[in-house]
Amino acid sequence: MNNHSARSRSKSNGKRAVAKKKDASPASPPEGKRERILEAAIKVFAAEGFYNAKVSQIAQAAGVADGTIYLYFKSKDDLLINLFEDRMERVNANLREAIETETSAIAQLRRIVRLHLELVEQNRDMAEVISVELRQSSKFIREYANPKFAEFLRTIAGAVVEGQRTGELRTGIDPYIFARALFGALDEIALAWLVKQPGSKATIELPRAAEQLGDLFIDGLKAR
Amino acid sequence: MNNHSARSRSKSNGKRAVAKKKDASPASPPEGKRERILEAAIKVFAAEGFYNAKVSQIAQAAGVADGTIYLYFKSKDDLLINLFEDRMERVNANLREAIETETSAIAQLRRIVRLHLELVEQNRDMAEVISVELRQSSKFIREYANPKFAEFLRTIAGAVVEGQRTGELRTGIDPYIFARALFGALDEIALAWLVKQPGSKATIELPRAAEQLGDLFIDGLKAR
Amino acid sequence: MNNHSARSRSKSNGKRAVAKKKDASPASPPEGKRERILEAAIKVFAAEGFYNAKVSQIAQAAGVADGTIYLYFKSKDDLLINLFEDRMERVNANLREAIETETSAIAQLRRIVRLHLELVEQNRDMAEVISVELRQSSKFIREYANPKFAEFLRTIAGAVVEGQRTGELRTGIDPYIFARALFGALDEIALAWLVKQPGSKATIELPRAAEQLGDLFIDGLKAR
């Protein structure tokens, strides 16, 4: 390094040193950096929103140089898309677990609702990105096929189809519309929970909301 | 100062008050200009998304100079917020009509669903802005109370409360959670319809979806 | 000096104030700004080279804001191309004058040589840009047809054709190859003159070089 204007390189060492400790653990050096960037991106996107988030913020939060992000992702857009793919995969895994664990369609649907909201509760930032930012940019909704979300809908619809086949569920409802409606409801509840300010009065209790959403979608609102 | 470090959202009142002074004069050409700008903004926001929309595009679409927009709205953010307020008011009027027209709670809810999706079908751009951009505006929501949306939820919840009082609806469901869930489902269905590319296969028929959504929320999915 | 610490952008006000004084003079406000940017670009490109020139340098030299340049030119590339077109037009005007003034082909060619080198001498920066930067970027040579330069060649070739028709010039030489060769020689002499450091020994005298170049191209090097 030339002396000229030894701009402070040193500012980033601290973080990097920390990162390098990881080398002790068995299997992460290459993938570790990608993952750290994704983690950082979730935090920053959740806090600032996609458009207001600066790549340099993400880099700083990840403890890497700005340019490093571009070694792993083509662009800021690409970073968001990869985030979705990665995290949606977890949502889908959740879903599959629900389906596999339970045998009756009704139990499956109740469990899906519960697990989804638990996931939201336990991964606030991730939920924020998925609920808020996924929808945000028509760019990502339209120009990007979003296969993981399609899988989400398909899985739910599949459970409904099966329930209809066995006679457990009634047949008048289109499974695909149901899946959309359920996701919309879950997402809106999640959003309500996310958005509520710390000091807000009208707090939504996610476990209770899960209970109620299960009741509502299974039994409807009508008195009997 | 430029807005580039725009931390502060909202604060939209002052200028609008000024704009509204014109309401005093009978044949309101200036108010016509405000309206033209809002119309243009809907089109442009729907087509480009809020962040990708350029103020000059909106100005051009409205047939005014760029600077003129700032005579009616404090900022681009403020324009979006005003858009919501204005258009949400229509959604709420829709809602009130449904409530007033029908007497039974169930009929009210079915009508709400139907009217909402009809509104979407007939005002595609406006629906796009509300469904897609409102979400993104949860960023806004944090700093901006969004009273019109609150009113939306309150109206639905009110209908449910009334239905529960008369015994027409069962009491286990929290009216506020129901309102959220219903809005989420409606919004998601609207989005699915909006997003479907011209050549897409899985077309959603909005009237049919309204029917099904009504059934689902009233009677549930369970076979009887 | 490096621009390393170029933190302070704001220092540009002084210049702008100066620029605005111009408004007093009769006929320049709109075109004046474009011209000022071109003038500034010539200076900066000549001093730094196209690739090393910063748009902000040009803006500063022109006494306008960075963004203003983009109101008149699509990009930095576009600015260079416009510069060529504009200035080459002067070169061509020069040429046409030579052709029109003189009647014999030989006198025309001698005059072209003389005028061209005089132009170089009197417009050092412009010559630099044309000689050095025109060639520089294959981008501009290949992807851009350069009609003004084509015109230059055509004009010279035309004079030769005419001289050959009248029998004043011999016919063995292809007029287009001649035009190229003459331009190359002129350009190289210009470059030699431009590049010579202030304190260099081997100074080229442009008027003398013009004389010699005329002799060379008309009579050749062979003794008779």
Added chain:
Amino acid sequence: MNNHSARSRSKSNGKRAVAKKKDASPASPPEGKRERILEAAIKVFAAEGFYNAKVSQIAQAAGVADGTIYLYFKSKDDLLINLFEDRMERVNANLREAIETETSAIAQLRRIVRLHLELVEQNRDMAEVISVELRQSSKFIREYANPKFAEFLRTIAGAVVEGQRTGELRTGIDPYIFARALFGALDEIALAWLVKQPGSKATIELPRAAEQLGDLFIDGLKAR
């Protein structure tokens, strides 16, 4: 420090000396690497232009790692300068051959022209770099003496001086100006040939151009 504010060109000697140590060992694989990098650089500079060429492209084309280039060359600038030195040496060898082979000055000059254009035809990429980038490198020339090009001029001028001494060539023409003019003409013709797109109509035939250029510089354009 990064080179971004790279004011200082040249300074290219140190490292190269190191590289040349390897000449001691008989089967020079490391020197082979230097040569491979130069070959690759020619291709890439010719195809992209100096400023648009990326060091990593060159590294890839040479089959070495990016960092390896910096073991042989101090910087990207240094690489270009070394390229000139190396390849210009061939041009000069060409020249000397012409001088030595022929005895009369006129024959020497004709042969120089012919050999030069043959060289261009047979080493297209190298010609491109020299013709196009050398010009741009007049930027370099200012800080870098370009001794090989100086040698080129000196050789030609020497031949002229000798011809003038013997009375074969007339004495009115300054040998140095002649050398410049000849080089300029050759270079321009080379450029015209290089730039002509594959499908272009006005194709220049290099052998024919050589013939004509010889005639022109020896006998002039005037009819006799």
Added chain:
DNA sequence: CATGAATGAGTTTTCATTCAT
């Protein structure tokens, strides 16, 4: 010697906003 992942300074370009007319 060789590697190539990581760095981070630097630059073009955009566009919300202003303000002189």
Added chain:
DNA sequence: GATGAATGAAAACTCATTCAT
């Protein structure tokens, strides 16, 4: 009120260069 030319801050992204392995 209306205009729209001008502003200039901001940020994504690039890429020559370094250096730990």
